[in-house]
Amino acid sequence: MKMPEFSLIKWQRQFGTEEACAEALTRVRWPDGFICPVCAGKAYSYITSRQIYQCSHCQHQTSVTSGTIFHSTNLPLVKWFWAIYLSASDKGGISALRLSKQIATTWLLLTVSCKDPYGYGAQRQHLST
Numbered sequence: 001m002k003m004p005e006f007s008l009i010k011w012q013r014q015f016g017t018e019e020a021c022a023e024a025l026t027r028v029r030w031p032d033g034f035i036c037p038v039c040a041g042k043a044y045s046y047i048t049s050r051q052i053y054q055c056s057h058c059q060h061q062t063s064v065t066s067g068t069i070f071h072s073t074n075l076p077l078v079k080w081f082w083a084i085y086l087s088a089s090d091k092g093g094i095s096a097l098r099l100s101k102q103i104a105t106t107w108l109l110l111t112v113s114c115k116d117p118y119g120y121g122a123q124r125q126h127l128s129t
Contacts, residue, residue, distance in 0.1 A: 029068075079104075087099065
């Protein structure tokens, strides 16, 4: 599957804030609207202070990042998205050390985080849709 080409400027405009990154993840995760992972309910409340979705039926709370490679990391979504862009835009890839310098984080965090512990690599989807 060929990915659309993004310039650095276009990527920054589209995914330059935490809110924009979270909206993109929401569109990919729930393209037809929120669905509770526990009871499959569609009605929900959004708890703004915690950025959590709460199912109106079973009261289960979930975030847009739970169950993904972004879950339980201290790295902001903007940095994750930059890491994705930098990794995907270079034909030969990018080393964890170089990437850590580009997005100002530790290379150890990147090497541990980027191993795809949940096996989501095969489920890649376009974030631009």
